[in-house]
Amino acid sequence: MKKTLKVLDLFAGGGGFSTGFLQVNQNQPDYKFEITKAVEIDPAACDTLRGHLGVDKVIQGDITCSSVKEEIYKSCADIDVIIGGPPCQTFSLAGPARSGTKEMREKLKNDPRNTLYKHFFEIVDKLEPDFVVFENVEGMLSKKVEEVGLKGKQVQVIELICDELGSKGYTTNIENSILDRFQVLNAADFGVPQHRKRIIIIANRLGLDNPNIKPTHGGKRVPYNTVKAIRHLPLRLPEISLPKNLKNIDVLKSNYKKILELFMKKIGDLAINEADADNKLRLEKLYQRLNVEFVSIVGKRNYKIQGLKRFLNLYNELIIEYGINNFEEDQLLTNHQSRVHNFRDVIIFIETKPGSNSSRFMNTKSDDYNELLDYLYPYDKSKHKDTYVKHCWDKPSNTILAHMEKDGLKFIHPDQPRTLTPYEAQLLQSFPNDYVFHGGRNDQYRQIGNAVPPKLAAVIGESILETKKLKKMIKEDKSELKEYAQV
Ligand SMILES: C[S@@+](CC[C@H](N)C(=O)[O-])C[C@H]1O[C@@H](n2cnc3c(N)ncnc32)[C@H](O)[C@@H]1O
Missing domain, CATH: 3.40.50.150 (Vaccinia Virus protein VP39)
Structure with a gap:
């Protein structure tokens, strides 16, 4: 015994x-x-x-x-x-x-x-x-x-x-x-x-x-x-907001064509790379319906922020209609849901290179320098340059922090335009895949990060x-x- x-x-x-x-x-x-x-x-x-x-x-x-x-x-x-x-x-x-x-x-x-x-x-x-x-x-x-x-x-x-x-x-x-x-x-x-x-x-x-x-x-x-430890998980897309007082909304507005192109390309790439045939079909339908709206917006001479709002509302409705976030519906995946992101951050997520971060995309001397992201960066550059960090597949992740309950900007998914879900953080912390965290999303991030x-x-x-x-x-x-x- x-x-x-x-x-x-x-x-x-x-x-x-x-x-x-x-x-x-x-x-x-x-x-x-x-x-x-x-x-x-x-x-x-x-x-x-x-x-x-x-x-x-x-x-x-x-x-x-x-x-x-x-x-x-x-x-x-x-x-x-x-x-x-x-x-x-x-x-x-x-x-x-x-x-x-x-x-x-x-x-x-x-x-x-x-x-x-x-x-x-x-x-x-x-x-x-x-x-x-x-x-x-x-x-x-x-x-x-x-x-x-x-x-x-x-x-x-x-x-x-x-x-x-x-x-x-x-x-x-x-x-x-x-x-x-x-x-x-x-x-x-x-x-x-x-x-x-x-x-x-x-x-x-x-x-x-x-x-x-x-x-x-x-x-x-x-x-x-x-980070490949989370690669098998089904795709999740965030709900996207566009608050009126969003910092640097004017940068989104003056670059709206480029920004929408980047967004559409991301959705298209996700559809191309999706392995499961049913899910691929759902992403393709999402792409096609959004593309109609995209074409109508970029063709307009007098662009208004209202157009961008309509586009995002349609996107938010379609991800629900096509069940994009319910791929492989499974009890264990209840905590594998993205938080809501604003459109500025989503563009930053898309454009940051995997394995790179905001210090690099704002540094003109770095290979990762990105003028658009430099403009979009909403925080005080004299104090914090390292706010956004995008992970890559072939390295261990950075330290998972309880701070994820506040925001997940240091934990951007390598491919998908969002930050890590609690379930992804749980697997990167080596918790068993059937381990269930209780409480709301922030409680879960805190318990996992601690x-x-x-x-x-x-x-x-x-x-x-x-x-x-x-x-x-x-x-x-x-x-x-x-x-x-x-x-
Ligand atoms: C760093 S975390 C511990 C994580 C834990 N060892 C694990 O592996 O999951 C510290 C914990 O102490 C708890 N705590 C803080 N003050 C406490 C107190 N006065 N009495 C009991 N627990 C407390 C916090 O709620 C937090 O969950």
Whole structure:
């Protein structure tokens, strides 16, 4: 019978960490992980957790509350492993922590989320599991605090965390390494089709060094998995809007002929490249009906924005009429739906080269320079040039971010004129294809963007079992020696 290792997942989000640990069970003859409890404050994420782990496994509440802690202590007294990644917004390399104003950075410094990790360690202290896994964003490496009692001397938070674990009797040392106590792992190096660097501290109370986790993909190893991981999914077209106050609408207006040609060419290309015969037919019909309207607009001498609006209304009606977004209707694909995009962004999506971005299309020295897109770019160029990023098929995706709940402009599909759907983000995060996220679209993006990719979590779970097995072998060797000595 397999020995069970009981796991407590703190700040569990939509369950990436837990999912990876449970996946380890498939290949292990001697041990299995069981998630005893997953603790999470966000209601939508809790629904997701309940759907996958079971209703009784989820503690929905604020980890800083004493009543929640009491519930944890009551149900997890015999826990073997604590895993968790306290929220990372304030450490993140993306967003205001890097680029915000002085006041914003000051506000972030005092953000209570900066100290959530202390509650994580309070729980570790109380439950004393054999293993602790702490995960966080790479940006945490630059997080420093003043050392207690030493005014002006700054120390890295990550080093303090390792010291704290050490003082509680945990080894954070990594085998064959004198200095390192944490590892920075890139999910792409472990077969996830996404570059995502995360700090991982593995700590154990068994007195052994922790395994040095070795990449399996990239370089001279197995090639990286890439964005092709979502290529098999059925085509989705966005609903397109044209708000009156859209920034740079005048650029659309003065270039309307070119812009409509680009749009029609995209629809035509999608029809040509569609593999399924029925779907191809539907796209061809869409193209033909739109083409009639297109010809009428471009032939007009006095072009009005109203004409463009009519064209887009027709497009929006036709994608519904022809069931364009219901290709291969499947329960699992419920979350594979595009958000609405404005027409300016759609043109930017179409014209940006796969694998390129707005910094490049606005740089006159770059091969990707595009005068039209340079004009269309709606944001302050002195502050942000990297707003739009288009992915390409033959590389891992960029880091999937929780920011996708706000906009997906850094996650433009390589072929289709839209940003990635939640389902595509889920697959690029290596979640199983039948994993269901609850909540609205933004809740889903947030849970997916926050998650530890299950494939990476599984590698971490396996490394814990390696330590566990090593300990068992040492124990057996010792008792054999004892028996031998007694003979
Ligand atoms: C980085 S995410 C964790 C992702 C998760 N480890 C996974 O792999 O899917 C951090 C989570 O902590 C949750 N959280 C934030 N503050 C919390 C609190 N005070 N108590 C409990 N959970 C909290 C957030 O809602 C968020 O889902």
